[in-house]
Amino acid sequence: MSTTPESPTHLPEHQHxxxxxxxxxxxxxxxxxxxxxxxxxxxxxxxxxxxPATTRDIPKFCNFLGHDMIFSDIESEPLLYFIKKQ
Known part of the structure; x- marks a missing residue:
């Protein structure tokens, strides 16, 4: 999943x-x-x-352990990932 937000206000809430x-x-x-x-x-x-290897490794990590990547922005730096623990 790769989504570029229009502005930082569109980023998901996070606790960590x-x-x-x-x-x-x-x-x-x-x-x-x-x-x-x-x-x-x-x-x-x-x-x-x-x-750049995180664009491959983090989705595989989530898939393997069953966590949800609810948002990612890999089109700009820094790379951003939002992961929901299951």
């Missing part, structure tokens, strides 16, 4: 924030795994990334 800017594979996904583990079901995590 993970900024992986400047980090490269595998660190962003390892940090994502730790962050999601500490969340409650239904909570939303905003992930900020600069590693």
């Amino acid at each position: 924030l993970l900024d992986t800017s400047g980090l490269y594979c595998p660190e962003p996904v390892m940090m994502l795994h730790n962050a999601v583990r500490d969340m409650q079901p239904g909570e939303i995590l905003k992930v900020i990334a600069t590693d």
